Each structure stands twice: as structure tokens, then as C-alpha cells.
Amino acid sequence: MLLTLSPSKINIYLNCHQQYYFEYLDPEIAKIKKQLKKKRVEMEMGSFIHDSLTLFFKNPAEERNWPKMVEILKQVWQGPRGETYGFKTIEQERDFYNQALKMLKWFVKNENLKPDVFALPVSPPGNSFDDYITIPFGENLDLGGKIDRIDKLANGNLEIVDYKTGKEKDDNLQLLMYVFLAEKIFEKRVEKVKYIYLKSGNCPTITPEAEDKEKAKEKIIDIANQIQAEKDWAPHVSKLCDYCDYIAFCPAKK
Numbered sequence: 001m002l003l004t005l006s007p008s009k010i011n012i013y014l015n016c017h018q019q020y021y022f023e024y025l026d027p028e029i030a031k032i033k034k035q036l037k038k039k040r041v042e043m044e045m046g047s048f049i050h051d052s053l054t055l056f057f058k059n060p061a062e063e064r065n066w067p068k069m070v071e072i073l074k075q076v077w078q079g080p081r082g083e084t085y086g087f088k089t090i091e092q093e094r095d096f097y098n099q100a101l102k103m104l105k106w107f108v109k110n111e112n113l114k115p116d117v118f119a120l121p122v123s124p125p126g127n128s129f130d131d132y133i134t135i136p137f138g139e140n141l142d143l144g145g146k147i148d149r150i151d152k153l154a155n156g157n158l159e160i161v162d163y164k165t166g167k168e169k170d171d172n173l174q175l176l177m178y179v180f181l182a183e184k185i186f187e188k189r190v191e192k193v194k195y196i197y198l199k200s201g202n203c204p205t206i207t208p209e210a211e212d213k214e215k216a217k218e219k220i221i222d223i224a225n226q227i228q229a230e231k232d233w234a235p236h237v238s239k240l241c242d243y244c245d246y247i248a249f250c251p252a253k254k
């Protein structure tokens with residue numbers, strides 16, 4: 001059976017096989033999945049920030065400044081969003097709004113606002129599913145994902161940028177998956193790829209070499225083989241269970 005792996009699917013599988021089963025395979029859960037999905041304020045804030053940055057770069061370079069960013073966040077947030085979006089109180093929502101402003105302020109102050117933008121998500125406005133791209137990657141295996149921004153460097157090669165509003169990661173697999181996606185779709189070399197951690201201001205950058213790509217490819221295929229052969233879907237209890245939408249159905253609930 002064809003399997004499509006994205007960075008988030010891999011994260012879920014590596015965190016907990018049972019959660020992966022619930023999320024992508026369980027036919028009973030599939031019927032009620034929409035009702036089970038809880039709005040999480042950190043995720044909502046993250047998605048408003050991503051949308052704001054996309055819209056920001058859709059403006060002409062000379063109009064990209066702090067007042068424009070403030071205006072865009074206000075439009076995107078359309079607040080107060082309230083409990084439908086997981087915000088328990090107006091104070092909590094205000095706090096998250098201010099956190100978003102702080103991260104975007106850091107961005108405007110420290111990042112290059114006039115890169116040669118090569119590709120941006122088509123949404124917003126519209127549906128973010130439109131931005132999900134897939135490529136064939138092996139026997140019965142496709143890779144999928146959504147790339148935040150791609151810039152063109154002076155030599156014609158590409159640089160991929162991935163915005164992060166949460167915790168810092170210590171592996172580059174996600175970045176290398178984006179390299180595979182962009183090189184296949186645009187038929188251009190990706191020379192650099194980086195995370196921009198908007199909370200800390202850290203921007204780890206890698207220059208993907210053939211050896212890095214080979215190792216990443218082996219790892220992805222190994223994970224795909226494990227998923228294809230998986231029979232147990234064992235739960236893995238961790239602090240991430242607090243963020244799992246399927247905890248009520250989990251065999252490890254106790």
C-alpha cells in the first residue's frame with residue numbers, strides 16, 4: 001500500500017505508534033476525528049504567525065515594515081477568537097497575541113525583509129491543504145509536506161526557510177525532507193535550509209551535502225518500512241500525552 005510520509009507524520013510515529021494508528025489508520029476514530037480534535041492555543045498562535053509571515057512577504061518589498069506586520073497580524077487574528085479557538089479567557093488570548101507580536105517584532109528587526117522570494121504558500125487566503133506537496137520517494141512511498149518560504153540566492157540556487165514558534169529541535173530530518181521536496185518540484189539545487197526559531201532568535205542553518213541527504217533518505221525509508229510492517233501500535237506514555245487528542249481511547253490511559 002502506498003504510504004505518504006511528512007515531517008509531522010514521522011514525528012507522531014516516533015513519539016507514539018498508538019497515536020499514529022489513531023491519527024491515520026483507525027477506521028472507528030476516523031468517523032469522529034473532527035470532533036476529537038481540540039483547539040490548542042499554542043498551535044493557533046503558531047498558525048496565525050505563519051499566515052502573517054506569508055502575507056507579509058506577499059507585499060512589495062518596500063512595504064515590508066513593522067506597521068505592515070502589525071496590520072497583518074490584526075487582520076489574520078480577527079480577535080478575540082475566544083473559546084472556539086481554545087482561549088479560556090480574554091486575558092489569555094491577549095497574552096498570546098502579545099507573544100505573537102513579540103516574535104514578529106524580533107523577525108522584522110533581525111531578518112532580511114527583502115530576500116529574492118522564489119516560492120510562498122498560496123494560502124492564505126484559502127485552504128492550506130492546497131500547499132501540501134508530494135513527490136514519489138521509493139517503492140510504495142511518497143514524501144509530503146508544506147514549505148514556509150523558499151528564496152533564490154544570487155547564484156540561482158535555493159534557500160528554504162522554516163518558521164518555528166515552539167520548542168527547538170535537535171535533528172535536521174525535517175529540513176532535509178524539504179530539500180528533497182523542493183529539489184524535485186523545482187528542479188533546482190537547494191544550497192541552504194534553515195529553521196527560524198522566532199522565540200529565541202536562533203536560526204540553525206545547514207548546507208545539505210550528498211552524504212547528509214543519503215543518510216536522511218536511509219532514515220526515512222527505514223521508518224517507512226517500520227510503519228509498513230507495524231502490527232502492535234504500542235502506546236508510548238510521555239509528557240506529550242497531555243497534547244494527545246486520543247487519550248480517552250488509549251489502552252495506556254491508566
Ligand code: SF4
Nearest residue numbers: 016235236241244250
Ligand atoms: S495518550 Fe499518550 S500513549 Fe496514548 S496514544 Fe496518545 S500519545 Fe500515545
